[in-house]
Amino acid sequence: MRKSLEKYYRIDKLPHIWCPGCGHGIITGAVVRAIDNLKLDKDKICIVSGIGCSSRAPGYLNFNTLHTTHGRALAFATGIKLARPDLKVIVLTGDGDCTAIGGNHFIHACRRNIDITTVVFNNSIYGMTSGQYSPMTPLGAYATTAPYGNIDRNFDLCKLAQASGATYVARGTVYHVPQLIKIIEKALQHKGFSVVETLSICPTYFGRKNKLGSPVKMMEMLRDNSITVKAAEKMPREEMVNKIVIGEFFEENAPEYTEEYMKIIQRAQGEE
Amino acid sequence: MTMTSKPRLMQGNEACVEGAIAAGMRFYAGYPITPSTEIAEIAAERLPKVGGKFIQMEDEIASMGAVIGASLAGLKAMTATSGPGFSLKQENIGFACLTEVPCVVVDVQRGGPSTGQPTLPAQGDVMQARWGTHGDHPIITLSPSYVREVFDMTIRAFNLSEKYRVPCILLMDEVVGHLRERVELPDPASIKIINRKRPDLSKIEYYNPYQDYDGDGIPPMVNFGEGVPYHVTGLIHDITGFPSTKPEVTEYLISRLMRKINDNLDEIIDYEKFYTEDSETVVVSFGSTARSVIRAVKILRREGQKVGMLRLKTIWPFPHKAIQELPPTTKNIIVAEMNFGQLIEVVGASAKGRFNVIGLNKYNGELISPDEVIAKVREVNKNA
Amino acid sequence: MSEKNFEIKINEKACKRCGICIAFCPKKVFSSENDKPVVVNPDACTKCKLCEIRCPDFAIVVGGDDDDDK
Numbered sequence: 001m002r003k004s005l006e007k008y009y010r011i012d013k014l015p016h017i018w019c020p021g022c023g024h025g026i027i028t029g030a031v032v033r034a035i036d037n038l039k040l041d042k043d044k045i046c047i048v049s050g051i052g053c054s055s056r057a058p059g060y061l062n063f064n065t066l067h068t069t070h071g072r073a074l075a076f077a078t079g080i081k082l083a084r085p086d087l088k089v090i091v092l093t094g095d096g097d098c099t100a101i102g103g104n105h106f107i108h109a110c111r112r113n114i115d116i117t118t119v120v121f122n123n124s125i126y127g128m129t130s131g132q133y134s135p136m137t138p139l140g141a142y143a144t145t146a147p148y149g150n151i152d153r154n155f156d157l158c159k160l161a162q163a164s165g166a167t168y169v170a171r172g173t174v175y176h177v178p179q180l181i182k183i184i185e186k187a188l189q190h191k192g193f194s195v196v197e198t199l200s201i202c203p204t205y206f207g208r209k210n211k212l213g214s215p216v217k218m219m220e221m222l223r224d225n226s227i228t229v230k231a232a233e234k235m236p237r238e239e240m241v242n243k244i245v246i247g248e249f250f251e252e253n254a255p256e257y258t259e260e261y262m263k264i265i266q267r268a269q270g271e272e
Numbered sequence: 273m274t275m276t277s278k279p280r281l282m283q284g285n286e287a288c289v290e291g292a293i294a295a296g297m298r299f300y301a302g303y304p305i306t307p308s309t310e311i312a313e314i315a316a317e318r319l320p321k322v323g324g325k326f327i328q329m330e331d332e333i334a335s336m337g338a339v340i341g342a343s344l345a346g347l348k349a350m351t352a353t354s355g356p357g358f359s360l361k362q363e364n365i366g367f368a369c370l371t372e373v374p375c376v377v378v379d380v381q382r383g384g385p386s387t388g389q390p391t392l393p394a395q396g397d398v399m400q401a402r403w404g405t406h407g408d409h410p411i412i413t414l415s416p417s418y419v420r421e422v423f424d425m426t427i428r429a430f431n432l433s434e435k436y437r438v439p440c441i442l443l444m445d446e447v448v449g450h451l452r453e454r455v456e457l458p459d460p461a462s463i464k465i466i467n468r469k470r471p472d473l474s475k476i477e478y479y480n481p482y483q484d485y486d487g488d489g490i491p492p493m494v495n496f497g498e499g500v501p502y503h504v505t506g507l508i509h510d511i512t513g514f515p516s517t518k519p520e521v522t523e524y525l526i527s528r529l530m531r532k533i534n535d536n537l538d539e540i541i542d543y544e545k546f547y548t549e550d551s552e553t554v555v556v557s558f559g560s561t562a563r564s565v566i567r568a569v570k571i572l573r574r575e576g577q578k579v580g581m582l583r584l585k586t587i588w589p590f591p592h593k594a595i596q597e598l599p600p601t602t603k604n605i606i607v608a609e610m611n612f613g614q615l616i617e618v619v620g621a622s623a624k625g626r627f628n629v630i631g632l633n634k635y636n637g638e639l640i641s642p643d644e645v646i647a648k649v650r651e652v653n654k655n656a
Numbered sequence: 657m658s659e660k661n662f663e664i665k666i667n668e669k670a671c672k673r674c675g676i677c678i679a680f681c682p683k684k685v686f687s688s689e690n691d692k693p694v695v696v697n698p699d700a701c702t703k704c705k706l707c708e709i710r711c712p713d714f715a716i717v718v719g720g721d722d723d724d725d726k
Contacts, residue, residue: 001667001670001714001715001717002708002717005714009714010503013514014670014714015669015670015672015713016713018712019672020672020673020674020712021672021674021675021676021712022712023712024712025711025712025713025714026709026710026711026712029709029711029712029714030709033709042501043497043498043499043501044497046345046496046497048341058503059503059505059514059515062501063501064496064497064501064502065501065502065503065504066341066344066496066503066504066505067503067504067505067506067507068337068340068367068506069337069363069364069367069506072333072334072337072364074334075329075333075334075335075336075337075338075341076337076338076340076341076344077341078327078329078334078337078338078341079299079301079327079337079338079339079340079341079342079343079344079345079349080341080342080344080345080496081341082299082325082327082338082342083298083299083325083341083342083343083345083346083347083349084345084346084496084497086497087345087496087497104330104331104334105330105334105337108329108330108334174710174712175680175710177706177709177710178706178709181709203674214674214675215674215675215676216674216675216676216678216679216680219676219679219680219710220679261320261325261327264320265320265323267320268317268320268321269320269321269323
């Protein structure tokens with residue numbers, strides 16, 4: 001651990017519970033580096049999570065941290081942010097937590113454009129419960145609950161976020177970490193609801209079940225299959241199969257929820 | 273309390289919001305559901321006027337989550353619902369119990385189970401208020417019978433919740449929620465407000481969020497964003513707030529959670545006795561049902577029947593002492609409730625065979641009328 | 657130790673031997689010894705720090721603590 005970053009971690013809680021080669025540590029490190037690069041006030045940061053492997057991240061991070069119920073991180077985070085708009089609220093969540101049990105909270109947080117940054121640790125599987133398919137598990141992939149292959153079509157989380165009203169939407173991977181740190185920095189600086197989907201790797205469950213090999217092999221897949229948003233625009237549809245499009249998809253300035261609510265307070269008090 | 277406000281006609285649900293604001297509520301998250309919806313509507317209008325925040329969430333689960341988040345961030349927070357929504361909130365109510373986040377949950381009861389009878393009164397959520405969420409947990413539940421009492425009891429719900437760091441359920445019913453009565457509200461300066469206990473950080477070297485510094489079972493609370501970062505989790509945790517699976521840590525936490533309520537029963541429990549001194553039969557009741565019981569008891573007393581009433585204002589923790597301290601003249605207890613028989617189970621356990629415990633139950637969407645209470649008392653006294 | 661006067665520190669207690677640093681170092685600075693990363697070619701290191709930011713276990717520091725971590 002780099003000395004200058006130690007203050008952001010609860011060093012005594014490390015090593016973390018994640019398996020060898022799990023990408024979640026890489027994402028957690030990227031979040032910390034983004035916070036450090038922006039010199040955000042540590043005491044004003046709240047990190048909120050739900051349940052699952054990803055949601056254990058806040059326990060290792062030395063901020064106001066809240067490990068909530070499964071899928072509900074954004075609901076709790078919304079309460080914190082509306083109660084204390086001066087706090088920087090970051091939600092760390094997984095693909096199952098965010099898009100299955102928490103799917104409704106996710107689209108509504110997008111719609112409200114409340115100033116929260118959500119980093120989705122997408123490892124395409126439920127890791128904590130040892131390998132069931134999630135709404136982000138690719139079609140045809142195997143999982144303990146999809147022993148004959150997954151027939152559920154997976155979400156495109158970035159399209160979902162954009163369609164739901166999120167005002168900053170980007171995707172990164174645990175291979176492309178310098179870009180990921182930059183994306184998270186932009187998300188943290190963005191006023192409004194920002195979503196960073198990050199493709200992680202789960203060598204233990206998703207990897208084994210789908211015979212993808214070592215963590216290194218899974219990282220190579222991220223490297224070899226990723227293309228930038230710009231490159232994807234020029235690429236014929238048939239070549240896009242199994243490609244991971246990374247980069248910034250969408251950014252817009254729109255009224256932010258807690259600021260709009262402050263106007264409500266002014267309006268209500270002016271009427272009296 | 274001195275009365276300063278002009279008498280006005282007020283609905284129970286409105287009195288709930290006024291009481292909450294008087295208690296210091298500055299955050300409300302909710303989802304529309306009959307017969308509680310007026311609480312959300314009035315909160316939406318009233319809260320921004322006092323600088324508070326209202327949000328209509330996407331569902332009941334989210335409402336409960338937002339309330340806990342807001343309370344952790346330092347605002348007194350409330351949500352209101354009815355049976356189906358109360359069911360949905362339960363997991364997060366358990367989270368608030370374990371993480372000791374003060375909050376008030378109003379359940380304006382309607383007929384159940386399932387969608388049941390949205391517009392009709394019932395008292396079928398008595399057991400859900402106690403055991404709706406899984407696992408052993410502390411909870412406080414209050415039940416008002418009058419509109420003015422809704423106001424006072426909502427304040428009390430906030431005070432108890434803040435003092436003991438426990439969710440407090442205000443168990444109303446459709447009748448009390450929708451009833452309009454003439455009320456005079458107290459002078460705000462005369463209202464006793466309790467705020468969560470805060471640590472003296474100058475005397476504490478390292479703040480442990482779940483340490484029982486004062487020996488009363490209630491850890492002092494720092495709000496998020498006050499410069500003292502700490503971890504909150506719904507997992508069983510030690511005094512530092514971090515997860516533990518150690519048997520001694522688990523046992524200590526659960527017993528402390530129960531102890532902070534069980535050691536303070538006299539303060540938490542409140543009830544009203546009416547003509548019980550020489551009663552042969554006592555009618556135990558709560559909420560809107562108690563209104564019919566009072567009328568019935570008055571009529572029966574004029575006839576010379578030795579009947580009294582015990583009106584429970586605190587349902588949970590259950591006032592066992594109130595049952596056990598009924599005078600030696602008492603032979604029969606009638607438990608009047610708008611359900612198939614829920615509270616009677618607890619009254620029976622409390623009576624330990626000393627009294628005949630008889631149910632007066634109605635579960636057809638109609639109130640228990642004074643006439644029905646009168647008939648039941650006459651029947652019981654005749655058989656006795 | 658490198659002649660370039662900076663260190664590549666690997667925290668062996670934290671390392672879970674996933675092999676990511678070894679595989680993706682652009683200059684092949686690391687080698688594997690029983691799956692453990694060992695610095696074998698320090699002079700080739702350009703301080704790109706990809707190994708450090710890609711380490712899932714926060715086990716690698718390149719360039720010393722006061723080195724600008726960008």
